[in-house]
Amino acid sequence: MAATRPARKGFPDLASAGTKTRILDAAELLFMEHGFEATSLRSLTSAASVNLAAVNYHFGSKEELFQAVLTRRLDPMNQERIERLEKLERDAGGKPCACEKILFAMMIPALKLARDENRGGKNFLRLLGRAYADPAPFIRQFLSAQYAGMIARYKDAFGRALPHLSKQELTWRLHFVMGALSYTLAGTDAFKLFAQVAPNERERDNDELLLQRLAPFLVAGLKAPPLGDTRKLELVSGD
Amino acid sequence: MAATRPARKGFPDLASAGTKTRILDAAELLFMEHGFEATSLRSLTSAASVNLAAVNYHFGSKEELFQAVLTRRLDPMNQERIERLEKLERDAGGKPCACEKILFAMMIPALKLARDENRGGKNFLRLLGRAYADPAPFIRQFLSAQYAGMIARYKDAFGRALPHLSKQELTWRLHFVMGALSYTLAGTDAFKLFAQVAPNERERDNDELLLQRLAPFLVAGLKAPPLGDTRKLELVSGD
DNA sequence: TGGAATTTCAAACGATCGTTTGAATCATCC
DNA sequence: GGATGATTCAAACGATCGTTTGAAATTCCA
Numbered sequence: 156m157a158a159t160r161p162a163r164k165g166f167p168d169l170a171s172a173g174t175k176t177r178i179l180d181a182a183e184l185l186f187m188e189h190g191f192e193a194t195s196l197r198s199l200t201s202a203a204s205v206n207l208a209a210v211n212y213h214f215g216s217k218e219e220l221f222q223a224v225l226t227r228r229l230d231p232m233n234q235e236r237i238e239r240l241e242k243l244e245r246d247a248g249g250k251p252c253a254c255e256k257i258l259f260a261m262m263i264p265a266l267k268l269a270r271d272e273n274r275g276g277k278n279f280l281r282l283l284g285r286a287y288a289d290p291a292p293f294i295r296q297f298l299s300a301q302y303a304g305m306i307a308r309y310k311d312a313f314g315r316a317l318p319h320l321s322k323q324e325l326t327w328r329l330h331f332v333m334g335a336l337s338y339t340l341a342g343t344d345a346f347k348l349f350a351q352v353a354p355n356e357r358e359r360d361n362d363e364l365l366l367q368r369l370a371p372f373l374v375a376g377l378k379a380p381p382l383g384d385t386r387k388l389e390l391v392s393g394d
Numbered sequence: 395m396a397a398t399r400p401a402r403k404g405f406p407d408l409a410s411a412g413t414k415t416r417i418l419d420a421a422e423l424l425f426m427e428h429g430f431e432a433t434s435l436r437s438l439t440s441a442a443s444v445n446l447a448a449v450n451y452h453f454g455s456k457e458e459l460f461q462a463v464l465t466r467r468l469d470p471m472n473q474e475r476i477e478r479l480e481k482l483e484r485d486a487g488g489k490p491c492a493c494e495k496i497l498f499a500m501m502i503p504a505l506k507l508a509r510d511e512n513r514g515g516k517n518f519l520r521l522l523g524r525a526y527a528d529p530a531p532f533i534r535q536f537l538s539a540q541y542a543g544m545i546a547r548y549k550d551a552f553g554r555a556l557p558h559l560s561k562q563e564l565t566w567r568l569h570f571v572m573g574a575l576s577y578t579l580a581g582t583d584a585f586k587l588f589a590q591v592a593p594n595e596r597e598r599d600n601d602e603l604l605l606q607r608l609a610p611f612l613v614a615g616l617k618a619p620p621l622g623d624t625r626k627l628e629l630v631s632g633d
Numbered sequence: 634t635g636g637a638a639t640t641t642c643a644a645a646c647g648a649t650c651g652t653t654t655g656a657a658t659c660a661t662c663c
Numbered sequence: 664g665g666a667t668g669a670t671t672c673a674a675a676c677g678a679t680c681g682t683t684t685g686a687a688a689t690t691c692c693a
Contacts, residue, residue, distance in 0.1 A: 334578055446642090
């Protein structure tokens with residue numbers, strides 16, 4: 156029952172590393188394809204070429220396996236986001252950073268993850284997109300814990316970069332930004348109907364170009380005059 | 395085996411209407427809370443106070459029930475979206491419509507649905523948000539069919555309202571808009587971390603005010619100069 | 634009202650689920 | 664090299680799944 160903490164001597168686990176990694180890789184793929192509930196441990200362990208009991212042995216339960224799948228990618232990504240922001244603020248030397256730069260500091264680590272087909276790549280981002288929309292408590296509080304630190308720092312930086320926005324306005328706009336970003340990176344193509352362009356054209360629209368398109372959109376949205384500065388919009392007037 | 399097409403005479407079904415509606419209502423709530431796979435027909439029919447076999451009798455299968463749940467709300471909403479756009483274009487008389495008005499024509503039906511707690515309300519929009527991120531083929535092609543007509547017309551209208559955007563650029567920006575919109579309306583609050591404001595403050599941020607905040611953000615993003623008009627952004631230069 | 638069609642119901646179908654168990658295998662170090 | 668602990672394995676656990684069935688109950692129309 157040592158589990159999850161093997162090899163107490165020199166190197167980290169090596170014998171079990173193969174098993175744990177194969178499980179994580181298979182879980183990442185299958186959870187993305189079929190979702191958490193619809194993925195059975197039997198199909199998962201079969202795909203990973205490990206014994207059925209290996210999941211409960213190494214991770215404790217199916218839920219803990221799911222969290223481990225998320226942690227493996229999210230931890231480094233969010234840490235890199237924080238490091239990039241800190242470097243940005245060091246270079247700025249007390250002055251507020253440019254809005255675009257802050258946005259890029261947040262987007263680039265996600266982009267790098269998406270392109271790292273070696274490990275996870277887009278599969279993981281799609282899985283993450285699903286997790287965002289999942290109301291299961293154990294998923295929601297896990298994501299909250301994972302993002303809390305990173306989000307707080309970025310909200311602070313954006314707040315100084317966009318002094319014309321009230322605190323509430325900023326909160327909502329960052330919500331919009333994260334929505335468009337995660338939705339786009341997840342790339343589930345719920346509306347692939349949009350793209351009636353030539354398919355080879357879409358192939359060439361790689362992730363880097365995608366973010367180059369997303370960035371101006373988000374920056375313009377962030378810099379837009381807040382509610383009330385423009386004429387009052389009559390919303391649900393009709394009917 | 396008539397099923398799904400009862401009462402061939404005067405009124406639509408009345409005896410079975412109670413059963414079918416109760417099933418749809420319970421399914422809407424439970425699918426939202428636990429997802430499609432994790433919701434069992436036994437808990438569903440129990441919540442609806444109907445017999446277990448009623449789902450297969452009235453809808454054929456669990457999957458068809460899920461599609462019926464989506465259709466009940468999506469059909470009227472997307473139809474209203476089209477009607478509003480057509481009215482807009484009639485009033486404009488050949489001229490391109492204002493970008494804001496097109497956006498509102500798309501958002502208002504969704505908002506009205508969100509506020510109609512009588513039927514569905516936010517529960518359904520959260521369910522829809524989950525469906526967007528679900529890669530299950532039967533869900534994806536169903537959503538495509540549901541949205542295809544509406545999306546095509548709006549893409550056309552936006553294209554005329556934003557002549558400075560290339561076709562590809564427009565495609566992506568509409569993708570961003572739908573992402574931010576659906577993500578926000580779904581309101582899963584994956585990043586409720588943003589909102590450290592007073593809780594009563596968030597309570598008062600009702601849906602109408604939310605869209606009044608979202609609209610300027612999206613309009614500014616849509617109107618932003620396309621890629622290449624601004625200085626070239628060096629993206630993944632570092633590292 | 635009587636007969637046909639529709640709807641409800643309890644019960645069971647076979648299949649699959651996540652987890653546990655206890656013995657067998659493997660690696661490691663005294 | 665033998666003991667110790669980590670890991671793998673086949674097998675089984677009880678539970679729950681979506682669906683089907685055939686009869687009972689209900690509704691509808693002639």
